[in-house]
Amino acid sequence: MADQSLEGKVALITGASSGLGRAFAIHLARVGAKVFLVARREELLHAVVEEITRSGGDAAYHVADVRIAPSLFDLVDVLLSRFKRLDVLINNAGLGYRAPLLELKRSEIQEMLETDLHAAIYLCQAALNALLKSAPSDIVNICSYAALEGFAEQTVYCAAKSGLLGFSRALAQELKPANVRVTAICAGSTDTEFFDRFRPTLDPARRLAVEDAVRALLYVLTSPPNVLHGEIVIRPRVV
Numbered sequence: 178m179a180d181q182s183l184e185g186k187v188a189l190i191t192g193a194s195s196g197l198g199r200a201f202a203i204h205l206a207r208v209g210a211k212v213f214l215v216a217r218r219e220e221l222l223h224a225v226v227e228e229i230t231r232s233g234g235d236a237a238y239h240v241a242d243v244r245i246a247p248s249l250f251d252l253v254d255v256l257l258s259r260f261k262r263l264d265v266l267i268n269n270a271g272l273g274y275r276a277p278l279l280e281l282k283r284s285e286i287q288e289m290l291e292t293d294l295h296a297a298i299y300l301c302q303a304a305l306n307a308l309l310k311s312a313p314s315d316i317v318n319i320c321s322y323a324a325l326e327g328f329a330e331q332t333v334y335c336a337a338k339s340g341l342l343g344f345s346r347a348l349a350q351e352l353k354p355a356n357v358r359v360t361a362i363c364a365g366s367t368d369t370e371f372f373d374r375f376r377p378t379l380d381p382a383r384r385l386a387v388e389d390a391v392r393a394l395l396y397v398l399t400s401p402p403n404v405l406h407g408e409i410v411i412r413p414r415v416v
């Protein structure tokens with residue numbers, strides 16, 4: 178079957194103010210998708226939307242903290258009033274703190290679980306009716322290689338991301354009959370602001386580039402709807 182075109186499709190991307198989410202928004206707009214960007218830092222969202230619209234793309238942003246569940250339902254309403262449909266949901270907002278369990282603050286534990294796991298679950302709920310209506314449609318959850326293995330000093334980050342992977346696997350089965358494809362992208366260290374907070378484990382020069390994750394995302398979204406990916410793992414080659 179031929180590649181699926183993203184022209185005119187509407188994509189909602191959380192955590193689009195920087196890093197992977199910013200790159201996803203710019204590249205999806207480049208291939209003709211209409212993009213709706215969500216994060217907390219308005220000036221950064223504004224700059225990404227300006228960059229996209231200057232190059233002829235269609236983009237809008239919405240400022241929200243994804244840890245506040247009702248705001249996730251509100252932002253879907255705002256998106257639908259602007260774009261009238263939703264074809265692709267990318268749960269990307271996330272963060273990690275790396276420290277031994279005894280040193281993790283309760284606020285850090287809560288922030289990781291609420292941002293990396295709970296928000297994605299609630300946003301899937303909030304967006305599902307729209308995604309069912311526009312099926313074949315896609316949900317992509319940005320997990321991590323930390324979803325697949327246990328790493329010392331990453332206990333809660335691993336818990337949040339493996340929780341998100343388990344959620345994605347089960348939701349993929351649940352939504353298969355409705356033609357909503359659910360994919361988890363499990364990326365290794367990628368060069369973004371993520372490491373401003375997360376004590377790095379890998380020399381920056383060896384990290385993946387955001388474009389590597391963009392390639393994986395476009396591969397998923399342009400695959401014909403009968404092709405299921407389940408999970409895609411990308412990692413830097415470390416020897």
Ligand SMILES: NC(=O)c1ccc[n+]([C@@H]2O[C@H](COP(=O)([O-])OP(=O)(O)OC[C@H]3O[C@@H](n4cnc5c(N)ncnc54)[C@H](OP(=O)(O)O)[C@@H]3O)[C@@H](O)[C@H]2O)c1
Pocket residue numbers: 191192193194195196197198215216217218219221241242243244269270271272273292293319320321322363364365366367368369370371372
């Ligand atoms: N970089 C890596 O090595 C790597 C590897 C695997 C997976 N990941 C995952 O990839 C995703 C994107 O991370 P990144 O590497 O691109 O890092 P990043 O540049 O720090 O981006 C994180 C994004 O999440 C948003 N965000 C965080 N908390 C939020 C909240 N409460 N409400 C709304 N938005 C929030 C941030 O926006 P605001 O601060 O403006 O709200 C920002 O846009 C994360 O889920 C991360 O766990 C990263």
